[in-house]
Amino acid sequence: MESPDGQVVEDGTEELSIASDPKFVSELALAEYKTLRDEILKKMDHRTSLVVCSVTVSSAVLGFGVDRKSGPLLLVSPLVSLLLGIFILFHNTQIGTASEYLRVRFDEPLSKSSGGSLGWHIGMSDPKVRLRHRLLPYHIPLILIAIAPALVAFPLALANLDWVVWLLMGVDGGLLVLYAAQLTKYWDRV
Template sequence: MTSEDLREAGDRPDLEQVLADPKFAADVLLAEYKSLRDEILKKMDHRTSLVVCSVTVSSAVLGFGIDRKSGALLLVSPLVSLLLGTLILFHNVQIAEISRYLRRRFEGPLAERIDGFVGWHVNKREPEYRFARRLLPYQLSLALIAIAPAVVAIPLAAVNTNWVTWVVLGVDLALLANYVAQFARYRSLNQTAT
């Protein structure tokens, strides 16, 4: 029943009629699929921005800390990289959860009904794709972007210590432990974040 039919009839549509219309159901499903794919793309863009921000800010702060021979300033670099690294992991988890939903809700049922159909999320879920193509260029890179500033800054900061350095070092170590725990906890989801 189109909106013109409803206007001509001068009546409000019966909810049961609208819900029973297969075209309405198809439109709702298509809108849901499209909005979720758009959300994935936005989260991927945000993730890329966070990676660029992390590399830029942590490198600059590390450079300033080395130049000024300040242990506390050196330790701000891992603080930034680990906080942003944790946000990147969070985006990966959200992307993976949406991808899993799309596989189960849309692509799986379509694959069962249409011979030869393999959707994007089903195809990218294959273990050989996840491991071989994502370990070095993706997983290891993201982990190093988050952890490398700590590996560089902590030994350098140990040379110039004061009470501020010890406080920032404690925060850095707590963030590092949290990052490693989150990385391990969501490892399987992070591998499937498209």
């Protein structure tokens, strides 16, 4: 009896499928690796665009709010920067998760089989190394891009109090807490 792929079936059991072919398995692994690296690069590009958008929009709205002495307009700036900050953090988490997967699934096994030569993902896997190398030039600026508009807008908006200002301050405060909670929760992946 023959199976659908033309292989002879003995004793009612099918022979192993194409997944048992080492060449197929290695091609599949290579395709997975390349796809995930491409996805990481795309997410990094999107993150850069989001950072530029956040700085541009927040600065413009903050400038208009100061120029017009409008508390509600001032408080739109932190709303935008915190929403984009949360989205940037989400991208960072996805990038970190995919990088960790590649390190565990590909880099570590390849390093062990090649006599211990370290790949980039393995060298950067220590959270202390990542934090030391990225805190000042990367993490602090991203955090400030997200929270600085709130630090500037809140005191300025208090000069023009009305119910809209209080409402927007509550929303901005809630987003600030959400951003801090997400940053704390996913700190090891960013």
